[in-house]
Amino acid sequence: MKRGGSEAAKRQAGESAATVVEDGAVVGLGTGSTTAHAIRALGEAVESGLDVQGIPTSYQSRELAREVGVPLTTLDDASPDVAIDGADQAANGDLVKGGGAAHAREKLVADAADRLVIVVDDSKLADALSVPVPVEVLPDARTPVAARISELGGEPDLRAAERKDGPVVTDNGNLVLDCDFGTIDDPVGLATTLSAIPGVVEHGLFVGMADELHVGSADDVTVQRFD
Numbered sequence: 593m594k595r596g597g598s599e600a601a602k603r604q605a606g607e608s609a610a611t612v613v614e615d616g617a618v619v620g621l622g623t624g625s626t627t628a629h630a631i632r633a634l635g636e637a638v639e640s641g642l643d644v645q646g647i648p649t650s651y652q653s654r655e656l657a658r659e660v661g662v663p664l665t666t667l668d669d670a671s672p673d674v675a676i677d678g679a680d681q682a683a684n685g686d687l688v689k690g691g692g693a694a695h696a697r698e699k700l701v702a703d704a705a706d707r708l709v710i711v712v713d714d715s716k717l718a719d720a721l722s723v724p725v726p727v728e729v730l731p732d733a734r735t736p737v738a739a740r741i742s743e744l745g746g747e748p749d750l751r752a753a754e755r756k757d758g759p760v761v762t763d764n765g766n767l768v769l770d771c772d773f774g775t776i777d778d779p780v781g782l783a784t785t786l787s788a789i790p791g792v793v794e795h796g797l798f799v800g801m802a803d804e805l806h807v808g809s810a811d812d813v814t815v816q817r818f819d
């Protein structure tokens with residue numbers, strides 16, 4: 593799925609992030625069109641002799657890594673030194689993720705990593721988070737979780753598949769509610785509340801997790817660092 597800004601801007605960000613990966617590193621491989629540029633750049637680096645192992649966060653990133661020759665491992669066997677991943681929106685280092693419905697594994701890998709490097713094109717930057725928050729739910733929990741989201745003032749929308757009738761089913765066999773909360777004034781509070789709802793597997797708010805943001809524009813990249 594193509595989302596966000598130009599392909600050139602995504603490439604700037606993705607290729608910039610790939611350069612932070614050191615020889616011998618274990619790398620979390622995020623999901624999405626911007627991260628795909630980082631994975632392809634890592635494939636080229638491997639071809640030139642870089643020794644890395646990738647931990648994919650989705651079927652999509654696993655297949656791309658295999659295609660471009662990045663050797664793979666798992667969280668059972670290795671711990672990532674760095675994770676590279678995209679975002680649907682970034683504000684002050686906080687993120688909304690999950691446009692590719694992979695945020696549960698993405699958060700798992702990001703949390704395990706020593707360093708989380710986020711790659712976005714400049715259309716994703718905002719002063720405050722305001723795009724709908726993807727919430728992965730157990731299939732049986734879809735209706736009760738939607739009711740709780742509405743009570744919280746959100747508008748839940750079951751994500752539909754693009755090429756068939758019916759909902760998107762995640763790599764984990766669950767469903768996704770895209771929950772519109774308008775402008776999110778208290779990301780920490782909302783993240784805590786969402787995590788506590790029974791039936792929620794994971795939500796797409798990544799608060800205080802990013803260490804670096806590589807922001808691509810058509811012909812440049814800037815790097816923001818967070819303590």
Ligand SMILES: O=C(CO)[C@H](O)[C@H](O)COP(=O)(O)O
Pocket residue numbers: 593594595596622623624625626627677678679680688689690691692693694695698
């Ligand atoms: O969170 C994600 C997948 O779950 C992606 O990283 C996010 O949706 C950004 O994707 P893209 O780089 O294609 O805009």
